[in-house]
Structure formats: structure tokens, C-alpha cells
Amino acid sequence: MPGRTVHVLLVEDNVIEHEAVRRAFTRERIGNPLAAATDGIEALALLRGTGGVEALPRPYLILLDLNMPRMNGLEFLTELRADPDLKDSIVFVLTTSRSDEDRVASYNLNVAGYIVKSDVGPGFVRLIGLLDHYWRVVEFP
Amino acid sequence: MAEPDERVALRDFWEVLEATRAEVEAAVEAAAAKVPSMAALMASMSPETREAQRRLSLAQQRAVLLEGRWDEYLADLRQQGAAYAQMGIEFRDWFGLLGTYRSNVRRHVLPDLDARRVGILWGMDRFTGVAMAEIGESYIAMKEDIVRRAEAEVARFVDLFQNASMGMVIWHLDEPGDPGSFRLVTANPAAARVSGTELLGAVGRQVRELPGDSRAPYLDLWLATLADRAPRSWTAVQGDDPETRRSFAAQCFALREDHLGVLFEDVTERQRMAARLDHHVRELERSNRELDDFAYVTSHDLKSPLRDVRNLVSWITEDVGATLPPTSAQHLKLVNDRVQRMEQLLDDLLEYSRVGRTVDESRPFTLREVLDSVLALQAPPEGFTVALEGDDYTLCTPRMPFEKVLRNLIGNALKHHDRAEGRVVVRADAAGDDRIEVRVTDDGPGIRQEFHERVFRVFQTLRPRDEVEGSGVGLAIVKKTVELFGGRARVESEGRGTAVVFTWPLRWAVTGA
Structure with missing residues (x-):
């Protein structure tokens, strides 16, 4: 979809992970705008444009952590899928949890992919590169 | 020669007796005096008693021989027999006296018999007399033995009843169909101990006369058991206070003739x-x-x-x-x-x-398959071999835990080896019907005796982590996994070489979710 920039929303409470994603973007020369939220509530506000912030323009892609304060990843996904305006959002879960329960629950909430970020450094950069390829070839809703 | 008429014969005999009474009695008394038990008996009797007996005996002879009335005589004989037995007089002895009596009567009555006829009669008496005496002896002995054994049997049952730790009582249903008419026949000491001493006072009384109605809920059960003779059990609770409340497990079963047995015990503690x-x-x-x-x-x-x-x-x-x-x-x-x-x-x-958090299904696999898959993931370094020796076994248990155990043990054997070349041997042997004992043996440095227990603990390593990377969790995982499947793991090592031995079930039913 040429001419339309994909916005990336990173929902993650750890600022160092934010930094990791930002650095990987720079490394891979990914110019897409990166928005950040530290929990589900903040992310929903960003997507809906409530609380004095402007709504994140479409198309967008969400990178979601699962363990977060206030509203965790699975709660956020549940809320997202229940919202008629947001339910078609593309979400990748990006987590350190290898738990089967988390994985099954995430796919039940229609995530595009469940990625365990075990690696740091070059491995993580390659992962972000892979996501870049994804949003370049995939048609967004 | 025709059969004699009984009445005539008896009357003739009476006449002979009358004629010879004094001589015969004297001869019998003389013979009796030679038998110690008889002599003692006679010595114990006063002259009046002996006179009374003589008169009684005479009356009986007359009744039988002249009037054909046997009843009183037979009853008296039975009494005498019982009395002799009680006094310890052997059957053989008084039977012998009977022989003396007969031969004396004969001698006095038939003096004209020639010697040969006397001899024939004596021979016949002797022959049949000895036979009667011996048969009688052994017959009585056997009877006594039977009685003794029956008594011992009864005594044992009484003993059982008296000393059982279970309460045992027997009830009798006096009026068919009326549960109130159950009468307490007997109760053993344990019954009184378990359910209170008032039970002893209740023996001989009917349920309806007994205070309280603690038995009321079970009476219909009892009636049903008497009706179909099928045992029934129930549990009873006595008391309202949870602190002192007692619980009883009881069962009843039908006995003969409308009797009902009840067994019970206090199961409060249990x-x-x-x-x-x-x-x-x-x-x-x-x-x-x-x-x-x-x-x-x-x-x-x-x-x-x-x-x-x-x-x-x-x-x-x-x-x-x-x-x-x-x-x-x-x-x-x-x-x-x-x-x-x-x-x-x-x-x-x-x-x-996570060991035991998720257990997959039991599927059949062989030792060789698992070993191959372990070695595929973790090829031994140059100079090392890992081999399966002895019989291969087919197991039907969750496979991953077994593979994890084997992977850890082989990994340890290779990682801790101190030489450039080495050999690891896996072998399994039957351990009972339902398990195998698997032994992973290496020819590495060995483990000193004092560490054989410690190596199974979490985070225990025997060498600094800077020398050999290891968290010290491998063997702890082995132990936890093996024990989860009901087995045991141990180390055997003397000098060089270590064997880690564990048991594993041949079959495992996965229970629960």
C-alpha cells in the first residue's frame, strides 16, 4: 500500500524495551513512526483518541507485551476485540513468556503472531527487520 | 431247639435268682472288692444306703422279670452308667463284674452241666465279653473326644467373643416383624467398653424397654437383614458435641432362628x-x-x-x-x-x-528410540561413545520426562569427563514385574562417596562454575522427575567411573487433568 505509512504502536511497560525497539528501528533503517504506551489503558486511549491525545492514524500495527501493570496484554486484547472500531487491529505479541496458556489465550484473541523475545542484540534487530518486511507486504484492513 | 418264650424265660430266671441270691451277691461283692475303684465306691456307702440299693434292685428285678416293665430299670441303668463315668469307674471294670455275676448265676443254677458245656458257655462269655468291653471302651473314648473337641471349639469361640476388640452383640427378634421386640441376648466386654456399661444391664431386655432410641434408626435395617439374610452396614454417631462425639462403624448379619449378630467398633480416632x-x-x-x-x-x-x-x-x-x-x-x-x-x-x-506441571500422554517407545533422539540433539564430542548395552525395553509412559532424564544423565557424563576419550553405557534390567532399572555408566573421574546424596540437590555443583559451566540443577531435575514416576535415583561410584541408576515404570497411567 504505497503512500500510506504504517504506524507502529509499542505497548510495553519496560522503557528499556522501548529503547531496544527504537535502536532496532534505527539499525534496520526503519522510518515508520513509532508510538509508545506503557500499559493497555494508555494504548486504548491512543487508539481511540481519548484523554486529550489524537487517535493513532491507520494503518497501524501493535506490538504488545503481556505482563504490564493496570491493564495487561490479554486484558487489552479482550477489550480491543470487543470494540467495533478497533477489533480488526493487527497485533503481534512480543513477550518473554513461554507459557502455553499465554500463547493459546493470545491466539484465541486473534493475534497475528506470538513471538518470544529470548534474544537480545542482533537477534532482536533481525526480528524487528522481519516485522518490517511483514508490514511492507501485507494489505492492512 | 425252639426259641424260648421271653415271659416264661424271664420268670424262670427270676425263680433261680430268688433261690441263689445270697451266693451270687456274695461272689459279685468279692469280685468288686478286687477292683480298686469299685472297692472305694462300696466303702463310701453306708450300710443303710447299700440296703436301700439292694431293695431297689430287687424291686426292679421283679418289675422286669415278673411284670415285663422295663422303663424304670432302663432309666436307672442310664443313671448308673453316668454315675460310674463321673466317679471314674472304667467301663471295662463294671463290665467285668457283669461277667462274674453271670458265671455265678450259672454255677448255682445249673450245677448239673458237664464240664464241656460249662467250658462252652465260659468260652462264649469270655469271647463276647472281651469284645463288648473293648468296643465299649473305645466307643466311650471316642464320644468323649468328640465332646472335648466340641467344647474346645466352643471355648475358642467364647474366647474370641470375650476378647475381641470389636463390639459383638446378639439380638433375638421375639415377635416376627416387630422391631421393638429385639431382645439383647448377649454382649461381649468390648461392646460394653465401646458403647457404655449400661449395655450389660440391657441383656435379656427388649429394645422397647431400653432407654433412649439410639438404635431406632437401624431397627428396620435389622429386620431387613433377618428377612433376606444379607448383611448390612451403617455408621452411627453418638453425641451432639463435636468435641466428644463418637463415630461407630457397624454391621449386622442374620444368625439362626431369628437371631441377629451386630459387630461394631469405635472409629472416631480413625x-x-x-x-x-x-x-x-x-x-x-x-x-x-x-x-x-x-x-x-x-x-x-x-x-x-x-x-x-x-x-x-x-x-x-x-x-x-x-x-x-x-x-x-x-x-x-x-x-x-x-x-x-x-x-x-x-x-x-x-x-x-515445571517438572510434573504438564504430563503428556503415555505412548509406547523403546530405550533405543529415546537414546537415538538424545544423541541426535547432543552428539558426543570426538573421542566419546555412547552405547546401549543389554536388552532393549519397550515402555509405555509419557516419553518427554524419560527423555529429559536420559538427556541430563548423558549430558552430565560427557560434560564432566576429564579425559579426551570416554565411553558412556546405558543399560536396563528388569526390576520386578512393572519397572526397569536404568543405569547410565561413564568412565569419568567418579564421585566421592560423601557427595552421592548432595549431587541430587538443587544448585549443587562439585566444581567451580568457572571451570565447568553448570547450574547444578540437572540431577535435581532427574531426581524430581524419577520420583514423580514413583522411582528412585542414586549414584554408584567407587574410584573412577560413575553410574547413575534410576527406576522407571514399564507402564504409567496418567491420572487427573
Whole structure:
């Protein structure tokens, strides 16, 4: 979809992970705008444009952590899928949890992919590169 | 020669007796005096008693021989027989006296018999007399023996009844269909002990006369058991206060002739014990679960900051690595190494805590298959061989836990080997009907006796981690996994070489979710 920039929303409470994603973007020369939220509530506000912030323009892609304060990843996904305006959002879960329960629950909430970020450094950069390829070839809703 | 008419014969005999009475009696008394037990008996009797007996005997002879009335005579004979037995007079002795009596009567009555005829009669008496005496003796002995054995049997049952720790009572249903008419026939001491001493006072009385109606709920059960003769059991609770309340387990069964047996025992302690045990088991399960959750959650949460540290270190290296003094660059590398080690520890701890969290289904597999798949993931280094010796076995249990145990043991054998060449041998032998004992043996440095227990504990290593990387969790995982499947793991090592031996079930039914 040429001419339309994909916005990336990173929902993650750890600022160092934010930094990791930002650095990987720079490394891979990914110019897409990166928005950040530290929990589900903040992310929903960003997507809906409530609380004095402007709504994140479409198309967008969400990178979601699962363990977060206030509203965790699975709660956020549940809320997202229940919202008629947001339910078609593309979400990748990006987590350190290898738990089967988390994985099954995430796919039940229609995530595009469940990625365990075990690696740091070059491995993580390659992962972000892979996501870049994804949003370049995939048609967004 | 025709059969004599009985009445005529008896009357003739009477006449002869009358004629010869004095001589015959004297002869019999003389003979009796020679038998000690008889002599003692006669000595114990006063002259009046003996006179009375003589008169009685005479009256009986007359009744039988002249009037044909046997009843009184036979009854008296039976009484005499019983009396002799009680006084310890042998059957043989008084039967002998009877012989004396006969031969004397004959001598006095038939003096004209020639010697040959006397001899024939004597021979016949002797022959039949001895036979009668011996048959009588053994007949009586056997009767007595039968009685003694029956008595012993009864005594044993009485003993059982008296000393049983279970309460035993017998009731009798006096009026068919009326539960109030159950009468307490007997109760053993345990019954009184268990259910209270007032039970003894209730013997001989009917349920309807007894105070309280604690038995009322079971009376219909009793009637039903008497009707269809099928035993029934029930539990009874006595008392309202939970502190002093007692519980009884009881059962009833039909006996002969409308009698009903009831067995019961106080199971209060047993129930309390079971409840306590149950409580402890639940408590233990809960605390184990909490421990598992704790280990799982902490190792998971601890990994996140470690990841951050590694990220930060890698960024510093990326950004300013080239300009760092060599020592600082080395320190950063060490930070990285230690963080990786910590991550490894946490991964292993996580694995340890997850043993038994998920158990997959039992499927058949062979030792060889598992060994092949272990070696495919973890090929032995140059110079090392891993071999299966002895019989291969087919197991039907969850496969992954078994593979994990074998992987850990083979991995350890290879990792801790101190020479350039080595050999690891896996062999299995039957251990009873339902298990195998698997032995993984290496020819490495061996483990000293004092460490054989310690190596199975979590985070126990025998060498510094800088020499051999290892978290010390491998054998702990082995032990926990093996014990989860009801087995045991141990180390055998003397001098060089170590064998880790564990048992594994041939079949395992996965229970629960």
C-alpha cells in the first residue's frame, strides 16, 4: 500500500524495551513512526483518541507485551476485540513468556503472531527487520 | 431247639435268682472288692444306703422279670452308667463284674452241666465279653473326644467373643416383624467398653424397654437383614458435641432362628486421623503448588531485568566499545557472561519447577528410540561413545520426562569427563514385574562417596562454575522427575567411573487433568 505509512504502536511497560525497539528501528533503517504506551489503558486511549491525545492514524500495527501493570496484554486484547472500531487491529505479541496458556489465550484473541523475545542484540534487530518486511507486504484492513 | 418264650424265660430266671441270691451277691461283692475303684465306691456307702440299693434292685428285678416293665430299670441303668463315668469307674471294670455275676448265676443254677458245656458257655462269655468291653471302651473314648473337641471349639469361640476388640452383640427378634421386640441376648466386654456399661444391664431386655432410641434408626435395617439374610452396614454417631462425639462403624448379619449378630467398633480416632492426614496432604499439596508457582513466577520475573542488563551492555559496546579502555571492555564482557550464567540458572530453575506441571500422554517407545533422539540433539564430542548395552525395553509412559532424564544423565557424563576419550553405557534390567532399572555408566573421574546424596540437590555443583559451566540443577531435575514416576535415583561410584541408576515404570497411567 504505497503512500500510506504504517504506524507502529509499542505497548510495553519496560522503557528499556522501548529503547531496544527504537535502536532496532534505527539499525534496520526503519522510518515508520513509532508510538509508545506503557500499559493497555494508555494504548486504548491512543487508539481511540481519548484523554486529550489524537487517535493513532491507520494503518497501524501493535506490538504488545503481556505482563504490564493496570491493564495487561490479554486484558487489552479482550477489550480491543470487543470494540467495533478497533477489533480488526493487527497485533503481534512480543513477550518473554513461554507459557502455553499465554500463547493459546493470545491466539484465541486473534493475534497475528506470538513471538518470544529470548534474544537480545542482533537477534532482536533481525526480528524487528522481519516485522518490517511483514508490514511492507501485507494489505492492512 | 425252639426259641424260648421271653415271659416264661424271664420268670424262670427270676425263680433261680430268688433261690441263689445270697451266693451270687456274695461272689459279685468279692469280685468288686478286687477292683480298686469299685472297692472305694462300696466303702463310701453306708450300710443303710447299700440296703436301700439292694431293695431297689430287687424291686426292679421283679418289675422286669415278673411284670415285663422295663422303663424304670432302663432309666436307672442310664443313671448308673453316668454315675460310674463321673466317679471314674472304667467301663471295662463294671463290665467285668457283669461277667462274674453271670458265671455265678450259672454255677448255682445249673450245677448239673458237664464240664464241656460249662467250658462252652465260659468260652462264649469270655469271647463276647472281651469284645463288648473293648468296643465299649473305645466307643466311650471316642464320644468323649468328640465332646472335648466340641467344647474346645466352643471355648475358642467364647474366647474370641470375650476378647475381641470389636463390639459383638446378639439380638433375638421375639415377635416376627416387630422391631421393638429385639431382645439383647448377649454382649461381649468390648461392646460394653465401646458403647457404655449400661449395655450389660440391657441383656435379656427388649429394645422397647431400653432407654433412649439410639438404635431406632437401624431397627428396620435389622429386620431387613433377618428377612433376606444379607448383611448390612451403617455408621452411627453418638453425641451432639463435636468435641466428644463418637463415630461407630457397624454391621449386622442374620444368625439362626431369628437371631441377629451386630459387630461394631469405635472409629472416631480413625476418622479423626484420616481427616488430619487428609488435611496434611492437602496442606502439603498446596504448599508444593505454591513453591512451584513461586519458583516459576520468580524465575520468570527475574529474567526480565537480566535481559535489560544485557541489552544495556550490548548498547554500550555498540556505541562506545571501540573507545573503551581494555580493562573496561573486559569488565563489560564479564558482566555479560555473568548475566548469561544467571539466565541459565533461572532457565534451569524454571525447568526444575515445571517438572510434573504438564504430563503428556503415555505412548509406547523403546530405550533405543529415546537414546537415538538424545544423541541426535547432543552428539558426543570426538573421542566419546555412547552405547546401549543389554536388552532393549519397550515402555509405555509419557516419553518427554524419560527423555529429559536420559538427556541430563548423558549430558552430565560427557560434560564432566576429564579425559579426551570416554565411553558412556546405558543399560536396563528388569526390576520386578512393572519397572526397569536404568543405569547410565561413564568412565569419568567418579564421585566421592560423601557427595552421592548432595549431587541430587538443587544448585549443587562439585566444581567451580568457572571451570565447568553448570547450574547444578540437572540431577535435581532427574531426581524430581524419577520420583514423580514413583522411582528412585542414586549414584554408584567407587574410584573412577560413575553410574547413575534410576527406576522407571514399564507402564504409567496418567491420572487427573
